[in-house]
Amino acid sequence: MRIGVPRETSSRERRVALTPPGVATLVSASNQVVVEVGAGLKAGFSDDAYRDAGATIDQRAAVIGDGGVIVQITGPSDEELTGPEWRGLGAGHTLIGQHDPLWRPERVAALAGTGASVVSLELIPRTTKAQSMDVLSSMATVAGYEAALLAATRIPKLLPMMMTAAGTVSPARFVVLGAGVAGLQAIATSRRLGAVVQGYDIRPAAIEQIQSLGAKAIELDLSFRGGGAEADGGYAAEQTEELNRRQHEQLLPFIAEADAVITTAAVPGAASPELITTQMVEAMRPGSVIVDLAAERGGNCRLTVADDEVTHRGVLLLGPTDLPSKAAATSSQMFSNNVMSLLKHLAPDGEPVLDFDDEITAGTVVGHHGEVRHPRVRQALQLEPLDHTADSGATS
Numbered sequence: 348m349r350i351g352v353p354r355e356t357s358s359r360e361r362r363v364a365l366t367p368p369g370v371a372t373l374v375s376a377s378n379q380v381v382v383e384v385g386a387g388l389k390a391g392f393s394d395d396a397y398r399d400a401g402a403t404i405d406q407r408a409a410v411i412g413d414g415g416v417i418v419q420i421t422g423p424s425d426e427e428l429t430g431p432e433w434r435g436l437g438a439g440h441t442l443i444g445q446h447d448p449l450w451r452p453e454r455v456a457a458l459a460g461t462g463a464s465v466v467s468l469e470l471i472p473r474t475t476k477a478q479s480m481d482v483l484s485s486m487a488t489v490a491g492y493e494a495a496l497l498a499a500t501r502i503p504k505l506l507p508m509m510m511t512a513a514g515t516v517s518p519a520r521f522v523v524l525g526a527g528v529a530g531l532q533a534i535a536t537s538r539r540l541g542a543v544v545q546g547y548d549i550r551p552a553a554i555e556q557i558q559s560l561g562a563k564a565i566e567l568d569l570s571f572r573g574g575g576a577e578a579d580g581g582y583a584a585e586q587t588e589e590l591n592r593r594q595h596e597q598l599l600p601f602i603a604e605a606d607a608v609i610t611t612a613a614v615p616g617a618a619s620p621e622l623i624t625t626q627m628v629e630a631m632r633p634g635s636v637i638v639d640l641a642a643e644r645g646g647n648c649r650l651t652v653a654d655d656e657v658t659h660r661g662v663l664l665l666g667p668t669d670l671p672s673k674a675a676a677t678s679s680q681m682f683s684n685n686v687m688s689l690l691k692h693l694a695p696d697g698e699p700v701l702d703f704d705d706e707i708t709a710g711t712v713v714g715h716h717g718e719v720r721h722p723r724v725r726q727a728l729q730l731e732p733l734d735h736t737a738d739s740g741a742t743s
Contacts, residue, residue, distance in 0.1 A: 349415030361389035361675035369683040374401030390675035414439025438462035449616025459714025479688040485681040491532030493670040498607035507541020525611035526553035603630035610647035623648040633661025642666030
């Protein structure tokens with residue numbers, strides 16, 4: 348198998364899709380790995396480290412080549428696809444990366460239009476079998492950790508309680524909204540730093556997870572809701588207007604007392620749910636901080652601006668979208684391990700074989716043979732469903 352690793356081009360992206368240890372494993376299994384010049388530098392991996400691992404270092408056009416597997420964090424942009432370096436992308440390629448298919452389906456359609464097989468890592472099923480391939484969970488772990496550190500460095504007080512000669516220093520109060528992977532890591536990290544932490548998630552099953560980390564679970568009276576709180580894949584489901592109103596009313600006193608609020612709630616393929624209203628922000632003390640991890644989809648607070656800082660009546664709102672890149676070496680290592688597990692699954696005998704009877708393959712391949720084939724992505728593009736009976740089974 349030939350595997351290419353292009354350098355990421357986004358100004359905020361410091362990660363690399365495969366690390367030298369991952370390359371060494373692939374090369375020892377008789378695969379050829381070609382890495383673009385400087386691909387790992389921002390994550391702390393030199394070209395020499397890749398050479399020592401057995402990779403060939405070359406320019407982008409040679410990395411893409413005439414075929415093989417291309418592994419990238421986010422894949423080529425629309426502008427790059429029309430450039431000379433990516434013009435060779437076609438039916439002989441399998442493109443693996445985070446392509447944001449449910450939020451930006453037009454981009455996936457452009458990738459599929461090249462004829463390449465497009466594998467989107469965001470759609471890895473959240474099953475036990477696929478756990479080692481789950482890039483979203485890996486990156487959410489890093490984002491949650493970094494969010495807690497960011498909040499800790501921006502509030503105007505120390506986090507732990509201290510007994511000093513100058514008197515007792517009260518601990519900082521953190522509230523974490525959303526107890527998925529990122530939220531639980533934010534809770535755990537804030538607790539380690541000494542803050543008093545409260546956590547909230549609309550899913551009742553999350554209460555025990557919050558409490559297991561030493562935080563207090565915020566429990567609201569939303570028994571009238573009637574609908575389910577959890578969607579497929581363990582994500583929170585979209586909720587009714589009435590439920591959101593009640594939720595805002597009951598969360599307000601907890602938010603008002605917080606020194607820092609970290610929000611992590613997201614719904615795949617949809618705008619981020621509003622958890623913090625302007626009224627709630629205005630109830631917070633000046634100097635308080637909100638770290639909104641859902642900023643890329645509009646934010647859990649509508650005052651948030653992605654990748655910017657906003658101050659509203661003394662409250663600082665931060666909307667970082669690049670937190671996994673802050674710890675680029677660790678993030679890259681985790682991403683690389685996830686990709687290695689996926690490659691082992693897709694190519695057990697060396698060459699990638701797409702078996703559409705397999706749950707993981709069928710769930711992650713969004714483009715194949717020039718068409719968008721994933722049902723949810725086709726729905727987002729308002730395309731008619733495809734008849735997959737003809738392509739069941741394995742295909743190269």
